[in-house]
Amino acid sequence: MSSDIRFTDFKSDKQPTWCPGCGDFGTMNGMMKALAETGNDPDNTFVVAGIGCSGKIGTYMHSYALHGVHGRALPVGTGVKMARPDIEVMVAGGDGDGYSIGAGHFVHAVRRNVDMTYVVMDNRIYGLTKGQASPTSREDFETSTSPEGPKQPPVNPHALALASGATFIAQSFSSDALRHQEIIQKAVEHDGFGFVNVYSPCVTFNDVDTYDYFRDSLVDLKETGHDPSDKEAAKDVIFDSETEHQGVIYQDDESVPYHERHGVDEDMSVIPDGAPESATDLVREFY
């Protein structure tokens, strides 16, 4: 695609209605920059968005896009990519979309290893419905529907991904703009399903998992000598409940994406004007 693409080309003319200071601004900027940096343009990019504050991202970005049903963004992205291997597919949604109503799809999308990017904008809260516990909320996080906290452990999305056979698992922080963009970019470039959980703080309803909290606690895997190709090391990072990490946690360099395993490489939008040649063979089979 053309080399003069700038990340602002991925911006739509709609002004975001996210709260001032919302982590989703930074998350989106990093996505747009990563898309531009990897040589994509709006006309060859398809963004699938879920439902919730995060789901509005499809409206604020400019590309081919679908803003779908709650929790089903991954299947839509899967369908787009299978039909159009030539199109860059990026799926974005929140922690509720991905790990609650859409958790089943998450497991199977990871297993399929379709060559697309999945960005989860994780604020550990349900924002659009004005502050209820999400699947990643802390056990003692008090909300209107969980006055004493959910009293159940948060989902560990990285562990879920690893157990489902993920080939790329990463964590970023929306406020660390350069690092976030770099990590998303690696996911886009990954040959397979690139999964990035992004800490994207909610400034209105979550006063625990704040910018300050992440700034103070995040440990960058780049600085710990972590080797993303080492699955055992990845496990240690994923099950270390004492530390918040950012960086590429695991990447399988041998990843074989779905389209290669299944030989799905044709642009399915192109079909003949009538029945395909040799379609009569299909009738003959019934003799």
Next chain:
Amino acid sequence: MAADFNWAVGGEAGDGIDSTGKIFAQALSRAGRHVFTSKDFASRIRGGYTAYKVRTSVDKVQSVVDRLDVLIALTPRTIEENLEELHEGSVIIYDGERTTMQDVEIPDEMIGIDVPLKRLAEEAGGAIMRNVVALGAACEVAEFPIENLDSALEKRFKDKGQKLVDNNKEAARAGQSYVADEYDHEFDYDLETTEEDYVLLNGDEAIGMGAIAAGCRFYAGYPITPATDVMTYLTGRIERYGGHVVQAEDELSAINMALGAARGGARAMTATSGPGIDLMTETFGLIATSETPLVICNVMRSGPSTGMPTKQEQGDLNQMLYGGHGEVPRFVLAPTTIDECFWKTVEAFNLAEKYQLPVYLTADLSMAVTEQTFSPDTFDMDAVEVDRGFVVDEADIDDHMSDSGGFQPHEITDDGISPRAFPGTADGAHMSTGLEHDEQGRRTEDTEMRVEQVDKRNRKVETAREREDLSPREFGDADADTLVVTWGSNEGALAEAVEFLAEDGIDVRVLSVPYIFPRPDLTEDIEAAENVIVVECNEQGQFADLVEHDVLERVDRVNKYNGVRFKADELADDIKASLAEGVEA
């Protein structure tokens, strides 16, 4: 009509009943005879009564009847289950050496043919061929040339080697000779052969073949009886044409994958049955509101809930017509015969793309699992037309831009149909959404745009009513006082019922309706008839309700759908306006 012959093989699930029946049906088809099959089966892998029934004639057969001439019974229950269909002189072939069949009682007025199926099969190379021994015995009873059975055995086993084919032929001959040698009874059957060429297929296969012919390249589904055969058919075949089948984790995923592929510009499809339709209904409004062309095939079975998964019903009509919150147009097509399953599938894809909306293509269990013979010309691939509707490319996209330069996939047009741009089309980038949107697909709650978009979507239905031929199929006596209306797979049985009625001096006119929505206006036909009977396989008469609804003109309507509630003064004005219109009329 020439005499028909009714044959069945029955036993326990796991006895190979299906393949045995299919081989015999194939043999008859290859002998130039018409065939119509049916299955009695249960939702289990092993155990339980199951049967495969074949009705055959040199003339077209398009229904089952309550009559059985020859029955291969592998279990005592097979006889019990079919006592009402068996008649004086019916032949029952069984293996008296089989432990469970030793004490079996053959009703006095019937002819029991005891053939040591297992022993003869072992002599021919393996006990597994005992059903083929029975087929050979059946050939002898029915005076059906065994070479036709050879031909079907070759088709069935040729991939597994000539040795197996030869063993099976030998097994069949062992059964044939045994009956010839041991029974000097004269049976009254004579299954003559003809020079006609037929193909034998079921409704699910016809739908699958229609999908490939129509250019469907992407199928996502979740296995469910009785729709699984559509997926099974496509798997291994659609790939030859550059397509792909995905087994999704559930129906929610399946329909969203198909939606994604369709947004990518592919002709996409999913198939399911009632429980799956319930799940898919979640996404239905999104498909329709985002104006995405998609074919959703519903092979109906008995509901509600898990219902009777292997039994026939046409109970999902209302679900397809009205399922999903909010209001949004969809088309519902119901092929009435197996060959129509092919053509209506092709049409469903064209309608979906021409009108950019979801199309329900509905068959039912009876049609899905019934195999029927057709002349191969019935499926003339040269006659398949593909109409992709209003798709724009780089050259003409500039004509469909907003003032601010954005592509308008929901452009307000006179016929309600807007331009479509596939991903990759320069300057075509746009948003598709389940939110109400403006012409560019951007979210809006503007009361005027809301009404314009609702009206635009509904206008597509009016356009289709003007442009499409929605005629029902008509048969029977055109001048009869009695009009019988039906939809779906009942047509074949009704066509033959008309002949039975005529024998009793009762003439009826039949309209078989494949278009449920939009549907033909039957008002004149109904008013012209003295008696109107609607035939359908359900309890509530869902189609009958529609027919009655269409001829009723009693109420005037005041509607509001811009997102704002009724206001008292405005409502008073609306009612006055409605009354004034009524007076004028």
